[in-house]
Amino acid sequence: MIELRNFVKNIRPYKPGKPIEEVVRELGIKEEIIKLSSNENPLGPSPKAVQAIKEKIENINIYPDDNCFYLKKKLSEKFNIPPNNITVGSGSVELIELIFKAYVNPGDEIIMSDPSFIMYKIACHIFGGKRIAIPLKDHAHDIETMAKAINRRTKIIILDNPINPTGTIIRNDKFNYFIEKVPENVILVVDEAYKEYIENENYPNAIDSLKKHENIIILHTFSKIYGLAGLRVGYGFSSTNIIAALMKVRLPFNVNRIAQIATTAALDDDEFVKKSYKNNEAGKEFLYKELKRLNLKYTPTYGNFILVHFECEAKNVFQAAQKRGVILRTILEYGLPNSLRITIGTPQQNKRLIEVLRKII
Ligand SMILES: Cc1ncc(COP(=O)(O)O)c(C=O)c1O
Known part of the structure; x- marks a missing residue:
């Protein structure tokens, strides 16, 4: 064998x-x-995305735009974030993988909750990271214990907000407390896959924290509320340094032509x-x-x-x-x-x- x-x-x-x-x-x-x-959208896909696919399906003999120019432009307008601070991947799981691929040396410590979205654990193992698993407290992230686990070997901390599988969130106050505890040489991944389902004043505005912290990356996806899980598109906001690092390790054309067209249209839906x-x-x-x-x-x-x-x-x-x-x-x-x-x-x-x-x- x-x-x-x-x-x-x-x-x-x-x-x-x-x-x-x-x-x-x-x-x-x-x-x-x-x-x-x-956790797919039971109402189906965004109708605007479907319409856009129908109109552009004939062009699939052409490679996609490797830079996802129009999708990034739309995201940039919607979130008021420059395109250079945006990355797009084949689902947010690809972005999770790229973060590990770019930054984790064998033995680096990765702090995550236990349980939290299972792909964090898998990515950690693939790249030889040492998983520091902090048990949930009352089904939510135990932020104090996570903060205490940070040391000089820590490379990445991942927070899903809300957590898959419990569905609980980190509140504003705890989030703000926590980001101040994360050293600048540690990447904080904030995975907000279900963000659009939350209208609550206690839910942190993670994007605000990007202004002050170059080491944070926020992940969103089209797989949930936009109903486009089958197209595999996720996107991330971060500092130009982190975005450039992820560009180095991704494969070309990682987001296909149809997916780019459909998600760009879905942002208007x-x-x-x-x-x-x-x-x-x-x-x-x-x-x-x-x-x-x-x-x-x-x-x-x-x-x-x-x-x-x-x-x-x-x-x-x-x-x-x-x-x-x-x-x-x-x-x-x-x-x-x-x-x-x-x-x-x-x-x-x-x-x-x-x-x-x-x-x-
Ligand atoms: C917390 C969390 N992050 C990311 C994902 C994956 O999203 P994507 O389809 O964009 O890869 C999921 C999917 O279930 C999830 O629960």
Whole structure:
């Protein structure tokens, strides 16, 4: 057998939510299957993005713009950030990988919460970083303990805000306290994948912190509220130094032509974003009420998903729901065997979810 790099030997590959097609193949289910396992937008993609794709699909014989000029221009206008301070990747997961690729030497310490978005752990292992995992406190980042863990070997700190899988946020005051504790030679990654679902005065304005701190990178994605997970586009804001470093280690043409066109158009789709936000808020309220009726505990969320806790191994609930055509997400790899992470769906999907849960439990 050909020997793997040492760092790679023990990596457990990322396990995404099961695709609908796979469940149909495995179980031969006839009724409509609903997928509430990957925090996608249940309303579908931004219509403006779809229209833009239809208009430009003929040009795919041409390589994409390697610099994503128009997408960066649009982002620059929307967020009031110069294009040189913007980077775009094939999903925000690519940007996470690039940060590690550019900065992590084997043995560098990477501070993250446990659990937090699983790709942080995987990227850390791929590049031989030493993972410093700080357990969550009351399902939220334990900011004080994270700050105490910083030392001269620390290279990167990653905060998902809100956290995947618990859905809790770091509040303004704690965020501001924390960024002052992070030395300038340590990169602070603030992953705001679900940002657009939050309208709350306590949610930090991370972009403001870029003015004072060259070592912060903020990540956003088109995969969630814009409904474009299938196109794989994420973007980051940071200092020109960090943006230039990421450029050095990425592959050319990392964001395809169609993805650039669609996401540029989606940035104008305020109506769709608003509709998606409202659907999520209404779904959250409905699910909170119904989960309480079912006597199920859950963690109140700021994202488009809810972590639901069971008295038994959640795998059993997952399998029973899947047999009834509802795909949920176990999060064993996050160390939470009794919980399922459930995406908030359309009103019909949420109703069906509750009916299925009622039958199972
Ligand atoms: C916190 C967090 N960051 C990043 C991502 C990945 O986003 P993308 O589709 O842009 O790679 C996810 C996806 O579930 C996530 O939960």
